[in-house]
Amino acid sequence: MAVPVVLAQNGWRTDELLQRIAGTSKNETFDFVNLLIGVNNQYQNKNHETY
Structure with a gap:
């Protein structure tokens, strides 16, 4: 069984996650992806279109 790879950190906005993914x-491939979307963009007063 493969060890899970965590790309994000708690509290990140969507733009921060996209930067990390980029x-x-x-060459990395993933068989399973879990994304939990919260309210960090709204909490940090970011534009709703970015979310």
Whole structure:
């Protein structure tokens, strides 16, 4: 069984997650992805279109 890879950190906005994903190796593939969307964009007064 493979060890899970965590790309994000608690409290990140969607733009921070996208930056992290863009910085990962293009050779990595994932069989399963879990994304929990919260209210960090709203809490930090970011534009709703970005969310």
